[in-house]
Amino acid sequence: MTTGSLDPVALLQGLIRCPSVTPAEGGALALLETELGKLGFRCHRLRFEEPGFAPVENLYARFGTAGPNFCFAGHTDVVPVGDPAGWTVDPFGGEIAAGNIYGRGAADMKGGVAAFVAAAARVVAALRHGSISLLITGDEEGDAVNGTVKVLEWLAANGEKLDACLVGEPTNPNRLGDMVKIGRRGSMTGTLKVSGTQGHAAYPHLADNPLPRLAAMCERLANTPLDTGSDHFPATTLALTTIDVGNPASNVIPAEGRAVFNIRFNDLHTSDSIKRWADQICAGVGGRYELSWRVSGESFLTPPGQLSTLVAGAIEAETGIAPELSTTGGTSDARFIRSYCPVVEFGLVGQTMHKVDEHVAVADVVKLTAIYERVLRSYFRFG
Ligand SMILES: [Zn+2]
Structure with missing residues (x-):
């Protein structure tokens, strides 16, 4: 040795x-x-x-x-x-x-x-x-x-x-x-899909436009603080990274819209508690939506x-x-x-x-x- x-x-x-x-x-x-x-x-x-x-x-x-x-x-x-x-x-x-x-x-x-x-x-x-x-x-x-x-x-x-x-x-x-x-900090990415019913833009009452709801959900997700930080961590942040509809026609109300956002969270949360928080926010707006997640780390x-x-x-x-x-x-x-x-x-x-x-x-x-x-x-x- x-x-x-x-x-x-x-x-x-x-x-x-x-x-x-x-x-x-x-x-x-x-x-x-x-x-x-x-x-x-x-x-x-x-x-x-x-x-x-x-x-x-x-x-x-x-x-x-x-x-x-x-x-x-x-x-x-x-x-x-x-x-x-x-x-x-x-x-x-x-x-x-x-x-x-x-x-x-x-x-x-x-x-x-x-x-x-x-x-x-x-x-x-x-x-x-x-x-x-x-x-x-x-x-x-x-x-x-x-x-x-x-x-x-x-x-x-x-x-x-x-x-x-x-x-x-x-x-x-x-x-x-x-x-x-x-x-x-923990990191997770959420994908939000909001669904409605496609229709003619001239007859919106016959369609169900998902976009105002998508916009409202994005606005609330981005502007509702999760916390103000903890002893050793800064405040949790949420960043919207994309909002996609992909609708080329100006006279068609789309059936679906989608947003992606990334959350960097402190020790006041777990990925599960964040999921529940986001779900509550979206449910508060209402309508049909689906949230899916990828958690990179707690x-x-x-x-x-x-x-x-x-x-x-x-x-x-x-x-x-x-x-x-x-x-x-x-x-x-x-x-x-x-x-x-x-x-x-x-x-x-x-x-x-x-x-x-x-x-x-x-x-x-x-x-x-x-x-x-x-x-x-x-x-x-x-x-
Ligand atoms: Zn390294």
């Missing part, structure tokens, strides 16, 4: 050189498996292939057998390069220039993964109790069907319990230390407490910055993990994620490693 001398920057370069665009594994998990194996982690490669979706490779690695089990969750898959001509460097080259390391996934989030593995390397030899584990998926940027959700189910089925989880997504808007995510919050205090303390000790505990932004795999254990997110600076010339500062990768090491040391209360 070798410990203590794993260079996070070299590991990040190695990971960037694995072209792991979702759903390709690209050698990234194999590289992690090798490095973690050398440190004494027991590795499980988990391949899931739900029909209708691309099969995906995942990795669960654990050092130790006893609880508590501190888990780091992340992904090695990356979004496509985009326009290759837009890049000034090889997107899979892992080049270092002017203090930055370049490549697809440098920020989102091979940098976080490399930092955590290097941090773990520094503490495993001294770990006297508990376990350190990594849940690394290859399906975060894709459908998220054959990834974290299924790994979590596999863990539960195999008696693997997680006690706390740190997700290494790039949470900082500008500087390392800016922001820890302690929850996320809102969740790990209330500020032990885990967020510990992570924020480690960040402040290393950077001098007291991070904001935030619930802003899009969604992440934390939305699945939160059903199993407390989860917070902290990683690198996200400014260039998904862009051309994605990069992070070498100094930030080194600093993040120190932060993660400090998190582990204070979680297990040693050194």
Whole structure:
């Protein structure tokens, strides 16, 4: 067993050189498996292939057998390069220039993964109790069907319990230390179809025009506030994204009209309570209508407490910055993990994620490693 001398920057370069665009594994998990194996982690490669979706490779690695089990969750898959001509460097080259390391996934989030593995390397030899584990998926940027959700189910089925989880997504808007995510808003999309009876525009009394009702429902949905925000979340928002009738004839009253709207909701609601709310609004207008839904994720919050205090303390000790505990932004795999254990997110600076010339500062990768090491040391209360 070798410990203590794993260079996070070299590991990040190695990971960037694995072209792991979702759903390709690209050698990234194999590289992690090798490095973690050398440190004494027991590795499980988990391949899931739900029909209708691309099969995906995942990795669960654990050092130790006893609880508590501190888990780091992340992904090695990356979004496509985009326009290759837009890049000034090889997107899979892992080049270092002017203090930055370049490549697809440098920020989102091979940098976080490399930092955590290097941090773990520094503490495993001294770990006297508990376990350190990594849940690394290859399906975060894709459908998220054959990834974290299924790994979590596999863990539960195999008696693997997680006690706390740190997700290494790039949470900082500008500087390392800016922001820890302690929850996320929920997101759901509603489709409203309002039906009537088609007819001649000159004889509206013989038809039943659905459009005034559609307009009234849209107006009430958009202008009835759901709340004014909660302790850690902004107010729930509803945005109408389209209203479609598709009627080319000016002398025909259409039989149907349709609207689509997206709701970003806080922890005062669940997707079910929002569905009931929207149904009430539409029923208040009356007539025949149909609401259908796609729920992308429920809102969740790990209330500020032990885990967020510990992570924020480690960040402040290393950077001098007291991070904001935030619930802003899009969604992440934390939305699945939160059903199993407390989860917070902290990683690198996200400014260039998904862009051309994605990069992070070498100094930030080194600093993040120190932060993660400090998190582990204070979680297990040693050194
Ligand atoms: Zn990510």
